Structures are given as C-alpha cells and as structure tokens.
Amino acid sequence: MLELYYFENSICSERPKMALAEKGVTDWVPRHIHLFKGEQFDPAYLKLNPKAQVPTLVHDGEVIRESSLICDYLDDLYPDPPLKPAEPAAIAHMREWIKEADEAGFEGVASLSFVAVFRAKLLAMSDADRQAYWDGQTVLERTQRQKSCVHEGMESPYVMRAIATWERIFARIDKTVAGSGPWLMGEQFTLADLDLSTFIARLDGMTLVEPWLAERPHARAWWRAVKARPSYTQANVGPSGEETEPMRVEGAKIVDAFNRKRAEYVAKYGAG
Numbered sequence: 137m138l139e140l141y142y143f144e145n146s147i148c149s150e151r152p153k154m155a156l157a158e159k160g161v162t163d164w165v166p167r168h169i170h171l172f173k174g175e176q177f178d179p180a181y182l183k184l185n186p187k188a189q190v191p192t193l194v195h196d197g198e199v200i201r202e203s204s205l206i207c208d209y210l211d212d213l214y215p216d217p218p219l220k221p222a223e224p225a226a227i228a229h230m231r232e233w234i235k236e237a238d239e240a241g242f243e244g245v246a247s248l249s250f251v252a253v254f255r256a257k258l259l260a261m262s263d264a265d266r267q268a269y270w271d272g273q274t275v276l277e278r279t280q281r282q283k284s285c286v287h288e289g290m291e292s293p294y295v296m297r298a299i300a301t302w303e304r305i306f307a308r309i310d311k312t313v314a315g316s317g318p319w320l321m322g323e324q325f326t327l328a329d330l331d332l333s334t335f336i337a338r339l340d341g342m343t344l345v346e347p348w349l350a351e352r353p354h355a356r357a358w359w360r361a362v363k364a365r366p367s368y369t370q371a372n373v374g375p376s377g378e379e380t381e382p383m384r385v386e387g388a389k390i391v392d393a394f395n396r397k398r399a400e401y402v403a404k405y406g407a408g
C-alpha cells in the first residue's frame with residue numbers, strides 16, 4: 137500500500153503528486169495533514185516525520201521522507217516512464233539542480249509566500265496562538281525564517297536571499313534550455329524539471345514569476361511546457377481551490393516592493 141501524507145497547498149507535497157501523475161499511478165491512499173490546524177504536530181504524525189512537515193510517503197510500512205527523495209523513490213518503484221537519465225554523470229547533474237532547489241529554492245519560495253500571504257494569517261492569530269504555533273515547530277531555522285518574514289515583511293533579509301536564489305536559478309534555466317532544451321536535462325523531462333516546477337508554480341500563483349521570465353525567453357518556453365504537461369494539471373500543481381484568489385491578490389500587493397528589491401539586487405550583483 138502506498139500512503140501519501142500531504143497538505144493540498146504545499147509546494148513540497150505537490151512534488152510526489154506530480155511524480156505519481158507522471159507515472160500514471162492512481163491507487164495511492166491520500167492522508168491529509170492540515171498544516172494550519174497543526175496536525176503536523178500530532179504525536180502519531182511526528183513519529184513518521186519528526187520535522188513536523190509534509191510530505192511523507194509510507195510504502196508497505198516503509199517510511200520515506202523529503203519530497204525530492206520521495207520522488208526519486210517513486211521513480212525507482214515505477215520505472216516507466218523514467219524520470220532520471222540513464223548515465224551516472226547525467227544523474228549527478230540532475231541531482232545538482234534538485235539540491236539547489238531543496239537547499240535554497242524552497243526557502244526562497246517559503247519566504248516570499250510568508251511575506252505575501254501567510255504573514256497576514258499569522259498576524260490575525262492571537263499572540264498566544266501564534267506563539268503556540270511556533271513553539272510546536274521542531275526546526276529552528278523554519279521558526280526563525282517565519283518570525284523574520286512576519287515581523288519584518290519585505291524588509292526581512294530572507295526576502296533578499298529569496299531574490300538572490302531565484303535570480304540564479306532562472307538565469308541558469310534560461311541558459312541551459314537555450315543550449316540544450318527543451319528540458320533541463322535535454323530531451324528528457326526529469327526530476328529536475330519536476331522538482332523545480334511546484335516551487336515555481338507558487339511564485340506564478342502569487343504573480344511573482346513574470347519579472348523573472350520577462351527577459352528570459354528560453355526559461356519562459358520551458359515554464360510554458362511544464363505547465364502543459366498533463367501531470368501538472370492532474371496533480372493540481374500551483375495554488376488551487378480557495379487559496380487561488382488570496383495567493384494572487386496578496387502576491388500582487390508585494391509586486392512593486394519586490395521589483396524594487398530585485399532592481400537593487402541586480403544593480404549590485406547582476407542578473408544571475
């Protein structure tokens with residue numbers, strides 16, 4: 137049995153859902169974890185995922201954590217169609233994209249999401265509830281990032297870090313696809329494309345992707361092709377349901393400040 141613990145508006149949970157859709161696997165069991173109701177802190181769930189985060193995959197009792205590792209595992213479990221190249225060096229290069237997405241890309245999207253959208257949710261809580269939410273977290277870096285984004289908004293240093301990260305990633309996507317597209321690893325759609333795409337979908341849903349694509353036609357063509365994949369729709373990638381409108385509206389509110397910060401960054405360090 138394949139059970140996926142997920143939250144619908146989670147950019148990490150969307151990764152395994154999209155991988156399952158790529159594989160045509162539909163007989164997985166959804167296990168919903170409501171992050172804003174604190175279900176990730178339930179002691180039973182913490183046994184599966186001590187970091188109190190989604191997704192978690194449980195396959196016949198075997199617990200697999202970390203969204204990119206779950207996708208890699210699913211690719212091994214269902215080898216057809218393959219989402220990894222055949223050659224060891226190409227696999228290593230593919231994993232370099234994913235490492236960058238996991239290490240820096242996630243934090244960047246999470247910071248921008250917090251500043252634009254989740255900040256208001258947390259500020260609307262009572263001081264005691266907000267503190268209880270943070271006290272329940274088990275990863276100090278996450279709590280520090282969230283506190284900075286909530287208290288400092290666009291002035292949080294995490295915003296500049298997000299801009300630096302995604303400037304670098306979009307520049308690299310544009311250059312790579314221009315040289316050897318249509319996908320990041322050439323002719324084959326791989327886990328590199330998939331793992332980046334759910335993060336970029338969130339930026340897109342907050343109307344924050346356009347500034348990065350404006351002068352990058354190859355990155356734009358790549359992004360259009362990702363969105364056209366049936367798995368993207370089947371897995372409901374990007375803000376969906378009642379989150380769609382708040383994401384778009386709240387994201388649009390920070391676009392001007394975001395563009396100013398980005399211009400500051402580009403003036404100092406260059407575009408990518």
Ligand SMILES: N[C@@H](CCC(=O)N[C@@H](CS)C(=O)NCC(=O)O)C(=O)O
Pocket residue numbers: 146147148149171176188189190191201202203204238
């Ligand atoms: N590196 C982890 C990150 C997982 C993660 O941070 N997930 C977020 C949702 S996208 C989460 O569970 N957050 C818990 C919270 O907000 O309290 C992975 O890729 O699985």
